Amino acid sequence: MAEGMADVIEVEELRRTYAGGFEAVSGISFSVARGELFALLGTNGAGKTSTVELLEGLARPTAGTVRVLGHDPYTERAAVRPRTGVMLQEAGFSSELTVAETVRMWAGCTSGARPVDEALDMVGLPRRANVRVKQLSGGERRRLDLAMALLSRPEVLFLDEPTTGLDAEGRRETWELVRTLRDSGTTVLLTTHYLEEAEELADRLAILHNGRIAARGRVDEVVAAQPSHISFELPDGYLVGDLPPLAPLGINSHETAGRTVRLRTSELQRAATGLLLWAQENQVELRGLDVRSASLEEAFLHIAREQETTR
Known part of the structure; x- marks a missing residue:
């Protein structure tokens, strides 16, 4: 040029x-x-x-x-x-x-x-x-x-x-x-x-x-290529299966650690809104609620983890 x-x-x-x-x-x-x-x-x-x-x-x-x-x-x-x-x-x-x-x-x-x-x-x-x-x-x-x-x-x-x-x-x-x-x-x-x-x-x-x-x-x-995260504690007496269907909320995957649920989504607003409406309808509290957008750090760490697995 x-x-x-x-x-x-x-x-x-x-x-x-x-x-x-x-x-x-x-x-x-x-x-x-x-x-x-x-x-x-x-x-x-x-x-x-x-x-x-x-x-x-x-x-x-x-x-x-x-x-x-x-x-x-x-x-x-x-x-x-x-x-x-x-x-x-x-x-x-x-x-x-x-x-x-x-x-x-x-x-x-x-x-x-x-x-x-x-x-x-x-x-x-x-x-x-x-x-x-x-x-x-x-x-x-x-x-x-x-x-x-x-x-x-x-x-x-x-x-x-x-x-x-x-x-x-x-x-x-x-x-x-x-x-x-x-x-x-x-x-x-x-x-x-x-x-x-x-x-x-x-x-x-x-x-x-x-x-x-x-x-x-x-x-x-x-x-934007990385998922956003939502985590919270399941309300007393509830199991993961009692949550609203996750896929229609734009949630890609989930995992649990004890009573804590961690969700990954590429549609953060839609997923968070759906969960909060469900909690309101059922009159329960999502204790420890943490809604976090994707970040450059997460994109970088994702690539770094890939590097470790390919060595």
Whole structure:
């Protein structure tokens, strides 16, 4: 696809095989549109890091193609690197330099770099400018990592676990910054272990499993593939068979543990309404009633359980 068109990241049948024949990435395809935030999720060993390294141009694919801003990020690195920002899990800064000195040094190697004060202000580090890197907390180092990634005013930003080590306030502030960047037209590819982070930020996402994409789409689309849950205690004197017919209520399956009934449904409102009307008609209380929508966490854990059973 030519530059300037909708998709700025294009991946087609991408494969990466390591020495010894282990295939970490097994023919995946996806695209990321300009100004979109795309989250790449996966359990340990799913191929997430291997994929991101190929997108960043750090290695050559075994097979398939990668295009970032219309270029191959490995063979045409000079055309891609100045227009991208990369936040690694750990950048390896010199511990003896101050924060300002570190930013200034990196800015000297960056075309059109932001002013040092602007970069530090964006990530909430202006008061730590004269502190040595070795004296920063883990969360402050992550903020410095992000400042480095933003120096070049990137069109495409790769964020690898950007909020690891941040407290709740720092995480929320980083989310707001990332949203602002996206809203201004920056394309963001995010990897994270915080599923809440993906739910909060991602326009679309993909979940990797054994080197393949197990689920993809908008967050609501991925979540909709998982059942919602209803649980409660059976009223005294009642058995499961005394409940209204479950299938007509849109309930897919049920299980019991003592007096507790757990139901799974893809039609939560219909199922909950039917149960509550039955309870009202029979003048009984559904003690411990818990009605819970499907979540991204459940979708992720479902894929993780599949991974365990296929090993």
